[in-house]
Amino acid sequence: xxxxxxxxxxxxxxxxxxxxxxxxxxxxxxxxxxxxxxxxxxxxxxxxxxxxxxxxxxxxxxxxxxxxxxxxxxxxxxxxxxxxxxxxxxxxxxx
Numbered sequence: 001x002x003x004x005x006x007x008x009x010x011x012x013x014x015x016x017x018x019x020x021x022x023x024x025x026x027x028x029x030x031x032x033x034x035x036x037x038x039x040x041x042x043x044x045x046x047x048x049x050x051x052x053x054x055x056x057x058x059x060x061x062x063x064x065x066x067x068x069x070x071x072x073x074x075x076x077x078x079x080x081x082x083x084x085x086x087x088x089x090x091x092x093x094x095x
Contacts, residue, residue, distance in 0.1 A: 013045040014081055016072040017052055021065060021095065037095050038067055044081045045074035055084060059091045 021038040029035055043052060049071050060067050082090075 011076045011078050012081055013074050014042045014077045014079070015045055015047070015049075015052070015074050017041040017043055017056065018070040018072075019056060019060070019067040020070070021060075021067040039090060039095055041082045041087050041090075042077060042079050043087075056087065056091075059088050063091050063094075065091065065094075 017040070019039040019041070020036045022036065024033050024035055024037050041056075052071060053069050056067075056069055
């Protein structure tokens with residue numbers, strides 16, 4: 001269940017999930033691009049790290065992609081959590 005701090009602030013207790021798929025090319029980095037390419041998801045803090053990792057690994061494999069997954073400690077954020085469907089569709093579309 002998604003924890004919401006208050007109705008007025010619309011803050012949610014979330015974990016940031018960073019999926020690093022590949023190094024960006026040097027010319028793009030020099031022009032201000034990111035050093036790595038991949039995905040960033042914000043998921044409900046109640047979702048276990050094991051379940052997050054296995055779900056994302058399956059989605060990556062199903063879409064012929066690879067990535068290293070990093071999961072942060074929960075923190076309050078003013079963004080809505082991503083659902084499994086949203087994450088699956090994002091990975092399917094590619095980065």
